[in-house]
Amino acid sequence: MIEITILSGKGGTGKTGVAAAFASLAKNAVFTDIDVDAPDLHLILQPTILETQQFEGSRIASIDREVCTNCGICKKECRFDAIHYRMGGGLEVNAFTCEGCRLCERICPVRAIHSEPSKNNFWFVSETRFGSMLHAKMGAGEENSGKLVTLVRKEAKERAKKQNAAFLLNDGPPGVGCSAIASLTGVDHVVLVAEASKSGFHDAVRLIELVQKFKIPISAIINKYDLNVEISRQMEGFFVSQGIQVVGKIPFHTDMVNAIVNRKSIVEHLPKSPIAQTMVKMWDQIKKSVKEIS
Amino acid sequence: MAFKLAICSGKGGTGKTSVAVNLFQTIRSKWTPKIQLIDCDVEEPNDLLFFRDAKQQDRSVIHQSVPVIEESKCTFCGKCSEYCEFNAISIMPSVQYAAIDPNMCHSCGACLHACKYNAISEIKHPIGELSSYATNTKTDILEGSLRIGSPMQTRVIKELKRAVASDSEIMISDAPPGTSCPVVETVSDADYVILVTEPTPFGLHDLSITVELMREMNKSFGVVVNKAGLGDREVYKYIKEEKIDLLADIPFDREYACQYAQGRLLTDTPPLIEQAFLKLAIDLKNRIIHD
Known part of the structure; x- marks a missing residue:
C-alpha cells in the first residue's frame, strides 16, 4: 500500500479538485480529508457515514469560584495569558487562549482548577462511490489539529491494509505548520499542487523545503498555469532543479468550478474535456513514479 | 487605540491577501496614512509580494523558551x-x-x-522571524514568518502582535486559512472581522464554519464575496438567511487574476474592483465612527 498526500503550501490552489479527480481514477484506494480545519472533499465524494468517533482535543481549564480564593498565582504563572479577573470579581479562564497545559491546575494551592478534554472533535469512517473515506470535523477554534490529522491517517492506514488497498490518498491542509507536518511524516509520496502565481510559487518553495526535510519524493502539478505562463515556466525550472517531476499543467477553466458546483470531480463531470484527460495522464504518471521508487 | 480589523476566510485562496492589500492601499490613500498591515499568515506570508518598493526596516528572530535538563x-x-x-x-x-x-x-x-x-532550565529556540517594512516614510507593514519545520505558528503570531506599535489609527491583520488556533490568535483582539469567501460549495462550507467560530468568539463580522460571477448563488442565500452583512461583492475578472499572479494587485486595478474597495473602505469608516 502506497500512501500519498496532496499538499500545496498556499491555500486554494486546487488540492481538493485534484484529489477528487484522482479519487475517481484510483481503483482500490482509501481516501482521507486531512484538512481538518476546513475539509471540503466530502462535498464532492458525498460520503455515507458508517462510524462516528469522538476525538479528545486538548484540555481546557476552568476555575471553581466556590473554592477559589483569588490568590492570583494561576494568573501570574499562566504563560498563555489565559486567566483574567472578570468583571464583578473572581478569576476566569479564557477557553480560546487556554492551551490545556494544566500548569494552573497543578499549582493551585486550594485545588480550585480542573481541566477537561474538549469533546468537540469528531472523525468518521465512510463509504463513497469510489471507496472508503476517512474524514474529520474539528470544533471551531480547536488546538491540536496535528494530532487529529495523525489519528485519521493511522486509522485510514489500518483500513487500507485490511482492504488490501493499493493506495491511501490524503487530501492535505494548506500551510507548512503543525497540520502540514502531521500530514506528511512517513508518507511515500507528496503531490504538490502549485498555482502559477507569485504567491503560489513563494509558498510552494516553502512547502518543498519542508517536504525535503523529511526526504519524501515529490511530484508537482502546476494549476492555473495560463494565468501567468512566465511564472509557470520559472516554477517548472525550479521544480526540475530540485529533482521534482512536473507531471502536468492545468489551465484555469470555469469547468473546474462548475464540476464542484455539480458535486462531481472533473473526470465525472466532463470526462472528455482536456482537463479531465490531463488528470488521467497525471495520475498514471504518479502511479508509475511511485512504483519505480518503491 | 487603533481600530483592529482582521481578514479571515476558512478556505484558502478565496482572496484574503487581495482584500487585505487592496483595503490597506485604499484606506491609506483615501482616508488615513496612520495604518498598519500585519501579515499573520506566518506559514505562508504573501502580503509583501505586492509592495515592490517596500524597504525593510528591521528583522529579528522569534524564539520560544524550551526546557533543557541538566x-x-x-x-x-x-x-x-x-x-x-x-x-x-x-x-x-x-x-x-x-x-x-x-x-x-x-x-x-x-x-x-x-x-x-x-535540573530544568530554559533556553531560547528559534521558531520564526519578524520583519518590518516601510512603503513610504514610516514602518507600515509587519510580517511574521514561521521557520520551516516548526509547528509553533500560533506562538509566532502572538510575538508578531506584541511587536506592533500602537500609534496607528487602523490595523489590518491578514489571517491564515482554516479555523483553528492560529486563526483564533489572529482574530482574538480584532474589533471587526471581514470574512472573505467565494461563491462555490467549498467557499460556502468553509464560510459557515468560520461564521460559527466568529459567533462563538462574539466577534462582529461581515462577508466579502470575491470572484463573484463564478460558481453559484448559494453563498448569497446563506448570507441572507443568517442575516450577515454583505460588505462587498468583488467581480471575478480574468485579467485581474493574471495581474494578481504577477504580483501586481495595486496598479491598473479594474475600475469595478477599485470601486468595490472604495465602497468597502467607506462602509468600514462609517461603522468605526458609528461605534
Missing part, C-alpha cells in the same frame, strides 16, 4: 514528563535517559514546576 542534577524521576501535556519529554530511568523535543514543546513551563531538583 543530567547531573536529574534523578530521572519522570515527574516532568508526567506534567508535560504535549509529550515533549521522554525519561527512561533504566538507562538514565532524559530528552526534550523542542518541536513538541508549548513553552508552558509546567516541567519547571514539576522538577524538585532544579
